[in-house]
Amino acid sequence: MTKTLRLLLISGASCAFLTACGGGGSSSSSTSTTPTTGGTDTTPVYQAGTFESASTFKGQCETPRTSVGDVSGSELIEKFWLRSWTDETYLWYNEVTDRDPNSIADRLDYFEELKTARSTASGNAVDQFHFSIDSEEYEASQAGEASAGYGARILVLAGSPPRDIRIPYTQPDGPASEEGGFLRGDKILVVNGVDAVNGGSTQAEFDLFLEGLLPTVSGVEHSFTVLGADGAERNVTLTSADVVEQPVTATSVLDTADGNKVGYIHFTTFSPFSSEEAIVSAMEEMEDANVTDLVLDLRYNGGGLLAVASQVGFMVAGDTATDGKTFDLLTFNDKHTVTDPVTGRALEPTPFYSTSVGFSLDAGDPLPELNLERVFILSTGSTCSASEAVINGLRGIDIEVILIGTQTCGKPYGFYGTDNCGETYFTVQFRGANDKGFGDYADGFLPNDAAAGFGEEIPGCTIADEYQGALGDADEPFLAAALKYADDGSCPTTATVKPTAEKTQITYSNGLDIMDDPRFAFNEFLRTSRIIGITDGEIEGNQ
Numbered sequence: 001m002t003k004t005l006r007l008l009l010i011s012g013a014s015c016a017f018l019t020a021c022g023g024g025g026s027s028s029s030s031t032s033t034t035p036t037t038g039g040t041d042t043t044p045v046y047q048a049g050t051f052e053s054a055s056t057f058k059g060q061c062e063t064p065r066t067s068v069g070d071v072s073g074s075e076l077i078e079k080f081w082l083r084s085w086t087d088e089t090y091l092w093y094n095e096v097t098d099r100d101p102n103s104i105a106d107r108l109d110y111f112e113e114l115k116t117a118r119s120t121a122s123g124n125a126v127d128q129f130h131f132s133i134d135s136e137e138y139e140a141s142q143a144g145e146a147s148a149g150y151g152a153r154i155l156v157l158a159g160s161p162p163r164d165i166r167i168p169y170t171q172p173d174g175p176a177s178e179e180g181g182f183l184r185g186d187k188i189l190v191v192n193g194v195d196a197v198n199g200g201s202t203q204a205e206f207d208l209f210l211e212g213l214l215p216t217v218s219g220v221e222h223s224f225t226v227l228g229a230d231g232a233e234r235n236v237t238l239t240s241a242d243v244v245e246q247p248v249t250a251t252s253v254l255d256t257a258d259g260n261k262v263g264y265i266h267f268t269t270f271s272p273f274s275s276e277e278a279i280v281s282a283m284e285e286m287e288d289a290n291v292t293d294l295v296l297d298l299r300y301n302g303g304g305l306l307a308v309a310s311q312v313g314f315m316v317a318g319d320t321a322t323d324g325k326t327f328d329l330l331t332f333n334d335k336h337t338v339t340d341p342v343t344g345r346a347l348e349p350t351p352f353y354s355t356s357v358g359f360s361l362d363a364g365d366p367l368p369e370l371n372l373e374r375v376f377i378l379s380t381g382s383t384c385s386a387s388e389a390v391i392n393g394l395r396g397i398d399i400e401v402i403l404i405g406t407q408t409c410g411k412p413y414g415f416y417g418t419d420n421c422g423e424t425y426f427t428v429q430f431r432g433a434n435d436k437g438f439g440d441y442a443d444g445f446l447p448n449d450a451a452a453g454f455g456e457e458i459p460g461c462t463i464a465d466e467y468q469g470a471l472g473d474a475d476e477p478f479l480a481a482a483l484k485y486a487d488d489g490s491c492p493t494t495a496t497v498k499p500t501a502e503k504t505q506i507t508y509s510n511g512l513d514i515m516d517d518p519r520f521a522f523n524e525f526l527r528t529s530r531i532i533g534i535t536d537g538e539i540e541g542n543q
Helices: 075-089 107-112 135-143 203-213 275-288 306-317 386-395 477-488
Strands: 021-025 131-134 147-149 152-158 164-170 187-191 221-227 233-239 241-243 248-255 261-267 293-297 326-331 374-379 400-405 418-420 423-426 430-433 445-447 456-458 460-462 531-535 538-542
Touching: 075 107, 075 418, 107 423, 131 135, 135 423, 164 248, 187 203, 203 221, 248 275, 261 275, 261 477, 275 306, 293 306, 293 477, 306 326, 306 386, 326 386, 374 386, 374 477, 386 400, 386 430, 386 445, 400 445, 400 456, 400 477, 445 460, 460 477
Parallel strands: 261 293, 293 374, 374 400, 400 460, 445 456
Antiparallel strands: 131 423, 147 241, 152 164, 152 538, 164 187, 187 221, 221 233, 248 261, 326 430, 418 423, 531 538
């Protein structure tokens, strides 16, 4: 719920113990490296193929922040830092064209060029995860600070007319979940009197539309007309409030015909830090209920802290299955085979963490254990990074993972969010692999009943998300499919099979813009706040 365009196609590594973003993860610190303490009056000179240490340019800023030790520098020096930092830490540094920092004026435009142009087997860009965000906003998002909104997830399935804007879920404590608010599956037709499907062409209409959909201040009333999943239109009036994203929005325990219990957890993010307490509490509920199966709903979970992903893996599998096993092994570029280039620590496998790590719980407390031999994961193209690390980590220790839904995003990579001069940059710095050494899922995981395509196939059922049914209800199509599979090992005959969507590469020219694509012609909308992910043509934001 930040004020700038950002991707949560990040997940966290063990964060250097706890501060990396990777293979499904996001950094817990935007100041992973230490700024220099003195400036320079010397203008750096570009020499192709020659790179000074990034530390030479660190913290020498066009607009220095005295509070963190920045010194007076220039935007050119900031670009030289980006160039050297990329050469030192980028996973595919030797595939980056060495560009003269003088050749591109804006630092964020320059940063956008510092990545590989290589594609995966499917034709998708290998690096779809290259982005930056204002450092203050990033820190606020990690800390879980409140911001104006409604407590609803917004999906933009089509950004150009006729637009398709949906509500996949609401939080239980936000204005959107109050009586007369949004419902799961609502399609937004009108915002503040502006046609949300075909309108918004004038600046005045755009301003009304945008402030209603993504309010910047709390305490303001906004009006909507929505088309419900039941086919009926209705009017909704919401007053924006300061809300905090809830990592767990729904849990339930369902009794089966044979007397067993199936647990369900809707887990929306592995960040911010509060995700640790939220998922541990949900798992304790499942442990207390003695569930014999678990359905973990990661449909809208774009990633977060890899340490939390490791904890999830442990809580599913338990101590015996995870003892001495690797959850995720990080590999950096060939310049860093012994130590982590950001933390300086020796490279060691990330284990399955069996205790709290101190994000939002006291460190060292034992975690609950479900001791399951299998787990059901509900997925879409928005299931990414740390979510995929859970899938891969559990498969690495022979816990059966059954995928219900559609193909995941494909991010076995990660990074440390690194601050310089008020901007936190994310560039792919490592690849993750499980206990068996497998990490080749750059085209994602997909259920093995899907139409032939690219990706790592695993057992499961392919179903399109039509945003129907209450999350956690036995009749909701995804959960119903998991329950059927748990009962007899088969997929529903009425399952809606959705062909793998063509993924859209995300690019940024100024840190906020995406590439020019007719599907996303409503560019002013897309470049504004709290849009947090774009995968398979879906743009997501929290409000």
